[in-house]
Amino acid sequence: METVKTPEATGIHIWVLLTGFPIAEIISGRNQPPWLAWPAIAAVAALYLWTTRLAFTDRARATRIALPLLIVVGVASALAFQGAWSFVLTMTAIATGTAVRAARGMLLLLALTAVALAVTADLGLLLMMFSGWGVFIAGLIPWIIVQLWDTIHELTETRKELARVAVSEERLRFSRDLHDLLGHTLSVMVVKAEAVRRLAPGDGEAAARQAADIEQIGRQALAEVRAAVTGYRGRGLDAELAAARDVLADAGISLRVQTSAVRLPPETDALLGWAVREGVTNVIRHSAARSCQITLSDTGGLELEILDDGRGAPEPVEGNGLGGLRERVEAAGGRLAVAGSSGFRLRVTVPA
Structure with missing residues (x-):
């Protein structure tokens, strides 16, 4: 010292x-x-x-x-x-x-x-x-x-003191990244494992494809954890939307995506990607929904909304995932709103 x-x-x-x-x-x-x-x-x-x-x-x-x-x-x-x-x-x-x-x-x-x-x-x-x-x-x-x-x-x-604060913030960032990465990935693997269990008795070939997907997702999760250790923040909005489409389809939930042709800065792209990942994870885990809609609009500020037709909750509880996402959004000068009166609704607004 x-x-x-x-x-x-x-x-x-x-x-x-x-x-x-x-x-x-x-x-x-x-x-x-x-x-x-x-x-x-x-x-x-x-x-x-x-x-x-x-x-x-x-x-x-x-x-x-x-x-x-x-x-x-x-x-x-x-x-x-x-x-x-x-x-x-x-x-x-x-x-x-x-x-x-x-x-x-x-x-x-x-x-x-x-x-x-x-x-x-x-x-x-x-x-x-x-x-x-x-x-x-x-x-x-x-x-x-x-x-x-x-x-x-x-x-x-x-x-x-600044060094101590920086270390503390980096630990918090790392814990949030691991939660966001592994929480979503493990939810997807659970969904696919359930699909394997359902398909195995009557359609071994389809079950094998789902098992191969589990293997691929596991390898991808390992790569993402390694990337998080080196400071990587997310895969971006387009990649997360593509992943959301696949995992929601496997869970039997239809997805509709509406996005504006907006060129996103790298930080905003990564942040909105995390928002999609966290929102879709909550849809899969808690909503029992049949359909989900993701909308990105530009009305002076970028607004991302994730809405499903599931059971929702009168007062949604923010766990580690939503709490960490709120911290990220507010740190970027944006706002996060969660509602559950008629399905689960997640709205993220960030400066354009």
Whole structure:
């Protein structure tokens, strides 16, 4: 599995060496009283290391506890001792840019910049501007780096989630294809097996032909399953209409087909082919019909209707086959309607 290398606190910890400038002033005797300056610089160093470590391990604690303490101690020390203590503000800005995200971090950096300008105001305009700019840039760079790392992490997680969704959708597609392929084919084989049983006692030659058809259908089913594994979607409308004519005739159901001369895109051709296959499968399995009609018309959108004169059902139940077909049709921007008040009726409408 691909992993994203996250930033580490080590590269941020090294800037604790900036405390060397205030320490040099303490040693030279410029900061009085020393008994207060030494604890102040030690507290600043400890809080800086703690804040930057928590920024990569527990950002909530870093922003709620450690960073506020560092800001209070750092700003107070810089205002009290001034001079080289402006580097304490630089360290505080680095910790702020590392720990605080989005606009809140930028506002804190601007506030620290203002404090740096105030601390160095008596050193002249050039040094004051240099100090303020240094504090702002010192916090801005880690702030940008951390924002980029967060974005990379979010994109990586999004890509992983999209991959998981793609796998799930492909599994669903494959299960639908197998159901559609094998459900129809097995229904046809059952019908032909019943024909063999009826014909065998009196017409062995006809029974042999039906048995040969069963063998051929079985081989065809195997080829279709293999094709489904490689992503094949269907045989197309014309092939399914021809197959429907044969299987309905074997089941003793007459078929009437009315189609418009429409040139279908490959995706639409495959989808309507699946609709014919699923509709005919339901006619054979459930309707006890004597006749069936399949109509394809173009009235601004393509409409395929399958209607039989069987017993129907007041509220048809959508199983895996019709449910999978509905998903396919709606994914193509179409509509599927099923009715059973006077025979079974399946209507599929898709954009032309």
